[in-house]
Amino acid sequence: MNFEDQLTVAMRSTAETVTPPVADLVAGGMQRGRDMRRRQMVRRRAMAGAGLLTAGAVSAAVLVAAGGRGAPVITPGVTAPATSARPAITFDPRAVVRPDQTVALAIDHMIVVGGALDRHDPAAAAGPWTVVVRSDNGSIGHHGAVVTFPVSAPTTGQPTPVGGVSGAASTGVVIWPIAGQYARIRGDLTAPELVAIAADTSVVSGRPTVHPPRGYAVVSSGTYQSPDIRESRYGSTGLGVAAALGDGLTYTGVTTGGGFEDQLYNTGVLTQTTVNGKPAVVSSVLGGNATLAWEPAPGIIAYVGYSGALPDDKAITALRALAARTQPLSLAQWQTANPQSNDQPNIFG
Amino acid sequence: VDGQRADFVEFAAARGGPLFRSAWLLTGDWHLSQDLVQETLGRMYRSWRGTSRIDDPAAYAHTVLVRTYLSHRRRRSNQERPSSDALPDVPGPPTDDDTTNLRLTLLDGLAHLDRVDRAVLVLRYWEDHDVQTTAELLRITPGAVRARSFRALRRLRLILGEDLLTPPAPDPHLTPPGIGGQR
Numbered sequence: 001m002n003f004e005d006q007l008t009v010a011m012r013s014t015a016e017t018v019t020p021p022v023a024d025l026v027a028g029g030m031q032r033g034r035d036m037r038r039r040q041m042v043r044r045r046a047m048a049g050a051g052l053l054t055a056g057a058v059s060a061a062v063l064v065a066a067g068g069r070g071a072p073v074i075t076p077g078v079t080a081p082a083t084s085a086r087p088a089i090t091f092d093p094r095a096v097v098r099p100d101q102t103v104a105l106a107i108d109h110m111i112v113v114g115g116a117l118d119r120h121d122p123a124a125a126a127g128p129w130t131v132v133v134r135s136d137n138g139s140i141g142h143h144g145a146v147v148t149f150p151v152s153a154p155t156t157g158q159p160t161p162v163g164g165v166s167g168a169a170s171t172g173v174v175i176w177p178i179a180g181q182y183a184r185i186r187g188d189l190t191a192p193e194l195v196a197i198a199a200d201t202s203v204v205s206g207r208p209t210v211h212p213p214r215g216y217a218v219v220s221s222g223t224y225q226s227p228d229i230r231e232s233r234y235g236s237t238g239l240g241v242a243a244a245l246g247d248g249l250t251y252t253g254v255t256t257g258g259g260f261e262d263q264l265y266n267t268g269v270l271t272q273t274t275v276n277g278k279p280a281v282v283s284s285v286l287g288g289n290a291t292l293a294w295e296p297a298p299g300i301i302a303y304v305g306y307s308g309a310l311p312d313d314k315a316i317t318a319l320r321a322l323a324a325r326t327q328p329l330s331l332a333q334w335q336t337a338n339p340q341s342n343d344q345p346n347i348f349g
Numbered sequence: 350v351d352g353q354r355a356d357f358v359e360f361a362a363a364r365g366g367p368l369f370r371s372a373w374l375l376t377g378d379w380h381l382s383q384d385l386v387q388e389t390l391g392r393m394y395r396s397w398r399g400t401s402r403i404d405d406p407a408a409y410a411h412t413v414l415v416r417t418y419l420s421h422r423r424r425r426s427n428q429e430r431p432s433s434d435a436l437p438d439v440p441g442p443p444t445d446d447d448t449t450n451l452r453l454t455l456l457d458g459l460a461h462l463d464r465v466d467r468a469v470l471v472l473r474y475w476e477d478h479d480v481q482t483t484a485e486l487l488r489i490t491p492g493a494v495r496a497r498s499f500r501a502l503r504r505l506r507l508i509l510g511e512d513l514l515t516p517p518a519p520d521p522h523l524t525p526p527g528i529g530g531q532r
Contacts, residue, residue, distance in 0.1 A: 003511060008477075026361040026362050028387035029387045029389070029390020030357070033391040033394025287378045287380040
């Protein structure tokens, strides 16, 4: 089979593994279509009015159009599935949810109807498995590493001894044989540090276990992929952040799984910052143009991100402000938002 | 009006999946794919007067999708981020039981291409269009399609290797204990 034929097969395999969110696509497409029709109508009316009025009256017509600007349904560029014009489920701002019981987030104590998405990955529980390790001065995506087991055999890398076996080392990554398969450690630590942690890794009942050297601690362990990513989505215009983020989509959610931090080390972070005093990172790991992520509790990743404008300083400032507007939700609260559930591979990166 | 709406819902429900899969290959990003398909369906809905006015609504929707992708907020071009030079564990060919690796490898490779080159490959090898149709969809010449296709395939070969589907032979020095290799 030549390369072109293989590419066709590979594209089919890749495309067919995703489960398209058809209901959401239809609802969102119709919503946008309606918004486009309204904007078109407003433009036509404004043009017709302008044709009839004198130069002085043209100014008045502009004011009429400007009056329409206050109605979110005709605001140019509303492209996200949720806007402030749509009905919303609200949450009691006084409700307290423990950080380790946070399963989702809402901005401004509300989720727009149709804006809640539960991205469920049925295959996540089958592995691979991860252990997140950080140095004593580490934080999310910083001064740490992620051990993943099992992974594919290495195809590149310098032969490197790892606890009596030969592994393969590349920049920030070591892959070595263990328990009849391969494990990988990836992080921003030095090569000797990565090798030392790798050497302190064992596999028990098919899962990696790390007893890290002095100065390092295991932060969390679990699946690589997140079994559930619960995400609330809004129109950036409806949230009043279009000036900084563009007129696209703003989303916030909670995920788990060591894959997120592994991909932070793989792709790199755009910048490090804080959210409510906690270390946070801005990256493109969760898709969109940029996502700000932080840890409410070990192993639980909260995030707010967007697709729209370029991720410049203004956008990052807006993301931090949005993070401050988020409210943690329990599973019971989340379910009142009637989330749409999609089965899909929750692959980061 | 209700009939037109029902007609559109039926059309969108039938075509949403294939459009999303094309968008997934074009962008490699769940959010952007969703955004792109909703934008496409929104444009279709804006002028929807039933399928009778368009010869082939499904093909027309794919045309809208591709052209929207190419013009879709140039600001989002930053999504096509390059991978690190080292690509430390880009697995190349996948293991037999690991479709996840196949997806990451292919999408990783496609992410190295510019938008038009990527669209050329998706139209030619996923949507199975010939050179002439691809050229019309992208509003470029057939010669440009051939040149871009050649260039994109060459680059993919460099990134992914010649053999996309067969697992690589493991380095004998790295064969794990317990499966026939040295300890």
